[in-house]
Amino acid sequence: MTLIREADLGTPAIKSSVLLTVEVDGKTVMVPEGTSVMRAAALTGVTVPKLCASDNLEPFGSCRLCLVEIEGRRGTPASCTTPVEEGMRVTTQTPDLASLRRGVMELYISDHPLDCLTCPANGDCELQDMAGAVGLREVRYGYDGANHLDAPVDDSNPYFDFDPSKCIVCSRCVRACDEVQGTFALNIMGRGFDSTVSAGGTAFVDSECVSCGACVQACPTSTLIEKSVVEQGQPEHSVVTTCAYCGVGCAFKAEMRGNEVIRMMPFKDGKANHGHSCVKGRFAWGYATHSERILSPMIRERITDPWREVSWEEAIGYAASEFKRLQAQYGRDAVGGITSSRCTNEETFLVQKLVRAGFGNNNVDTCARVCHSPTGYGLSATLGTSAGTQDFDSVEQADVVMVIGANPTDAHPVFASQLKRRLRGGARLIVIDPRRIDLVKMPHVQADYHLPLLPGTNVAVINALAHVVVTEGLVDEPYVAERCEPEAFERWRAFIAEERNSPEAVEGATGVPAADLRAAARLYATGGNAAIYYGLGVTEHSQGSTMVMGMANLAMATGNLGRPGVGVNPLRGQNNVQGSCDMGSFPHEFSGYRHVSNDGVRTMFEEAWDVGLETEPGLRIPNMFDAALDGTFKGMYIQGEDLVQSDPNTKHVTAALAAMECVVVHDLFLNETATYAHVFLPGSSFLEKDGTFTNAERRISRVRKAIPPKAGLADWEATMALSNALGYPMTYEHPSEIMDEIARLTPTFAGVSYEKLDRLGSIQWPCNDAAPEGTPVMHEHGFVRGQGLFMVTEYVPTDERTNDRFPLLLTTGRILTQYNVGAQTRRTPNVVWHGEDLLEIHPWDAENRGINDGDLVVVNSRTGETALRAKVSERMQPGVVYTTFHHPDTSANVVTTEFADWATDCPEYKVTAVQVSRTRQRSAWQTEYAATREATTRIAVPAETQP
Amino acid sequence: MVHKANQIALFFASFPREEAIERVADHLRRFWEPRMRRQIIGHVAQGGAGLHELALEAVRRLDAPAPAEQGSGR
Structure with a gap:
């Protein structure tokens, strides 16, 4: 294994059907019109020295290192800003050019610390490389002139340092912030010799910088550099893998030294991210080695007992015997399982297989239930x-x-x-x-x-x-006539044209000005x-x-x-929401979205799995809770999901879990659900296993093991062990074999294999004989169902209503630096930016209640109450308040209701009628949580280690 | 459960009555686990208080699922 260094061709690729022929140092190449001389040279294999150019940034022409000579032209133009012309003949190396470049480098180095041997970028520094490339042997100006060598380091950002003494003011960081990230947080302050990179005149951590890492990646020196590199040194090999945060599914290089991750670098060939990243994927991976990771299986008879560390064999054996006992005592349908959108396709496929084939029922669901x-x-x-x-x-x-x-x-x-x-x-x-x-x-x-x-x-x-579209004649009639069911369309057209659906008629209910809606x-x-x-x-x-x-x-x-x-x-919330749904995680369907009552499909699975399968749909997550409280659902295996923190009406969820006799939590941490668990199986992070994730664009990408599982088993291995203990054999040697089975049983995955994924980088399903390399855009030649079906969509107001007692509407969501229930990001320095959940409230609503920014407020709903600090914000509209659900000690879902989507039971997190008022104390629920959390997570000290 | 069944009925209420009833019934068959269907069938047998008319009719068209099977999985 080696460190992957992607080629940088200097300027971006240009799309043009016109190709021009150009000769560089005697080598001929054809390039699209508009291509720079620098890129054309790189495509012939000729490297032109450069410092300010990068092929993810528009050419800038400031460093003056990339000068070339062009036959028939005077002077030495910058190759990055000079477009090729037909028949152009370029020379990149002459004595004059060498002299010019050395002169430029002398100027740079005259104001640069000569500490290469102790510099953290040693071995990964373009300035160092260019000094070598141009043959710099002396600096005639000396080092005693005016300089920036005493400029102080800004180490305020938790993930990277800014050392302006090493800056050559190439503007790559500023341009990366502008062009790649689009935040415009950086600029060049001052003029001439006083020019310096600035985060808006303030410390990085206080600036508008979103810590995406684009500037750090762009920096050709060690001016902007990861703290992990400063502290640990340069990595020596890379493992290309896929981010485990949101549904974008960015490809990363885990840059390693031995089994230690030094940094995560966005992978240029990643087709979802094209070499870009965000603060979570780029920097917030430290949770994987956090001291709170549980690395030993644990069991306990009662949830009031302390946890007892045991071997994998004992934990798996105990869980299996409990599930068997519950099924024998309460019936086959008394147990079930939950797959996770944070786990791989292979892992979710195995969990649903365990439930269907091992438990013998269809009581499997996934956390996509509560999102998409x-x-x-x-x-x-x-x-x-x-x-x-x-x-x-x-x-x-x-x-x-x-x-x-x-x-x-x-x-x-x-x-x-x-x-x-x-x-x-x-x-x-x-x-x-x-x-x-x-x-x-x-x-x-x-x-x-x-x-x-x-x-x-x-x-x-x-x-x-x-x-508006229908009544103003804006329907694409030929398209609809060609592609859609005519009867359904006419029914929909008649419905939607009714005056009660007009912008003016709904303005009162929606609050949206009719004129704006019409214009939109x-x-x-x-x-x-x-x-x-x-x-x-x-x-x-x-x-x-x-x-x-x-x-x-x-x-x-x-x-x-x-x-x-x-x-x-x-836009899928979690990394593998799409995949977990694709893999048959819902209780009514097999992988590829085929209903369990479909005899042909079920027979295929029965033959492949050598077991009879249930024909009826199983319980959804909220149904499981209800059944638990009814006494007919007694045990569940939960992989990688924190039901207590993420599902609505926390009290209802915890009552249901407490009513069960065997809850198995398979996770990285003792999450909130583990409070109600009897068996804890230590999970493996995305760095510790092989598999695939499928992102929001149906893109299947490889997850590659960078380090061994810290707890000994990857999640797929633990599920396999549980299935074997239950008596349903699973014998996979590697996740690739699981994917092969998925491909055999799932038409949309028929052409997917690890070999093809390694070859192509990633694949968007459907991938089969008709589309052997995948399908970027769906429905190109007609809809998958045949004709598109217009559905009548009557507006039915939610039953959750405001009134005098609960006059505001609460809506919940997430913010940039935290992720979902925060289990990962709360265990990283991201807490610098978001250490607690806040309640955003419009100034009018705040003023009416005497609330100032930062005040502790209590949010009451018909379901419960919680206290948190207020953030007065004009982002809100009057009457609407907002909070996040990242922190368990706030637990926004104590407040949310069990109202849910009519078709899928997806909870109505976005609409809860609440009242907000100032308070001096945490809610009763929070007080109890704080008092009991420690007791419910106790781990018994083994007898031999006791004093 | 009644609330949920009524939500389903309200969505399909815009369809012609016969089609709406069948779509509600089909939804219950495809997505409701047998013990839930048994419960709603039992509720209708008791008069079906609170159920939307389409839901009531749809539930009447459901076959009662077999009782839950006792015994272990595999």
Whole structure:
């Protein structure tokens, strides 16, 4: 294994059908028109010295190292900013050029510390490389002149240092922040010799910097450098793998020294991220070695007992015997399992197989239940498949982007950077969100329309948008006639044209000005390629599935499906939401979304698994809770999911778990659910196992083991051991064998193998004989279901209503630096930016209640109450408050209700009627939590180690 | 359970009555675990208080699932 260093061709690739022939140092190459001389040279294998150029940044021409000679031209132009011309003949090495370059390097080095041997970038420094490349042997100016060598280091960011004494002011960091990340947090302050890189005149940690790492990656010296490299030294080998955070699924190089991760570097060939990253994937991986990781299996008879560390054999044997006992005592259907969107495809496939084949029932569900299950239902009903329609790169061809109920700059930051780049390039933007999210107005991005609807009124808004399309003659009639079921379309057209669906009629309920809504609808329908991107602000409603269908209706009606630049695109919350759904984690269907009652499909699985399978659907997660409280559901195996912190109405969840007799938690940490567990199986982080994740664009990417499992077994091995102990044999030697089985049993994965993934880098399903290298854009030649099906989407207000007692609407979500229940990110320095959940409240609502920024406030709902600090913010609209659910001592889900999507039971996290008031104390629930948390997580000290 | 069944009925209420009833029934068959179907069938047998008319009719069309099987899995 070696350290992977991707080639840098100096300037970005240019797309042009016109090819020009150019000769560089006698070597001929054909390149697209507009290509730089530097890139053309690199393509011939000629390396031109450079410092300010990088092929992920527009050419800048400041360092003056890349000078070349061009036949027939005077002077020595910079190769990075000079485009090739037909027949151009370029020379990159002459005595004059060498002299010029040495002169430039002398100037740089005259103001640079000569501490290469002790510099953390030693061995990975472009300045050092260039000094060697140009043959620098002396600095005629000496080192005693004016310099920046005493400039203080800014070490305020928890992940990287900024040492301006080493800066050559090439502006790569500033340009990376602008062009790659799109945050515009850095600039060059001062003029001439006084020019310095600045994070807006303040310390990095206090600046607008989002710690994506693009500037650190771009820096050619050690001016911006990871603290881990400063402290540990340079890595020596790389393992290419996939990030375990959000649904973007960024490819990373885990840069290693032995079994130690030195840093995570975004992989340039990653097709989801193209070499970019965010603060979580790039830096927040320290949880994997956090001292709170549990590395030994543990059991206890009662949840009030302390945990007892045991061997894997004893823990697995105990769990299996308990599950067998429960099934013998209470019936075959008294147990079940939960797969995780944080685990690999292979692991989720094994857990659902264990439940179906080992337990003999279909009581398997996944955490997608509480996030994107309506996406599956809604897109399947209308288009025929439970997945987003595009690849991320499709956005580069979008003319109009409609973001609904999503906050990509926080939750999907790397895709957000790509989106912002397209918006800066001229695409128009419609934002539909109760909050004024950053995309509404930020540097160089401004939404054309922000429709600030009231939580719970999505369907009314989408219907009103469609009403404008239908009644103003904006339907793409030929498209609909060719691709959609005519009877269903006519029924929908008649429904949607009714006056009660007009923007004016729904304005009172939605709070969206009718004129804005009409204008947004016209823009979406007539602005060229129009693409919808949406998040949990769509799905986590009592009409989540209806809303998904409504978006599909709108896209079909305007012809915005089936080609690049358009589509209906769910932004999946977790890394493997798509994959866990694909793998048959839902209780009613096998992998590939095929119902368990389908005799042909079930027979195929029965033959492959050599076991009879249940024909009836199993319990969903909330059904499991209800059944537990009814006394008919007694045990569950939970892999990689914290039900207590993430599911709604915490008291209901904990009562259900407490009523069970065997709860097996398989996780990295003693999470909140483990409080109610009898068996704890230590999990393996994404760095410790092989497998695959499938991201929001259906892209299957490899997860590669960088270090051995810290607890001894990868998760798939632990599941296999449990299945074997239950009496259902599993004998896989490697996750690739599990993928081979998935491919044999799942038509959309038929062409997927580890060999092909290694060869292609990643694959978007469907991947089969018809599409052997995968499918970037779905529905290109017709919808998967045949004809697109318009569904009538009646707006039905949620039963969760405000009143005098609960006059505000609470909506929940996440922020950039934390992830989901925070189990990972809370155990990293990301807590610097978000150490507690805050309640965002509009100044009017705050003033009416005498609340100041930072005050402790209590949030009451019909379900419960919790106290947290207030953040007064004009991002909110009056009447709506917002919080995150990252911290268990706040536990926003103590407040949320059990109202849920009609079709899928996805909880209505986005609409809870609450009251907010100042308080001096934590809630009773929080007080009890603080008092009991330690007792419920006690681990007994082995007798031989006791004093 | 009644609330959930009524939510389903409300979604399909815009379809022609016969189709709506069948779609509600189909949804219950495809997504509700047998013990849940047994419960709602039992509720309808008791008069079906609180159920939307379409849900009531749909539940009447469901076959009662077999009682839960005793014994171990595999």
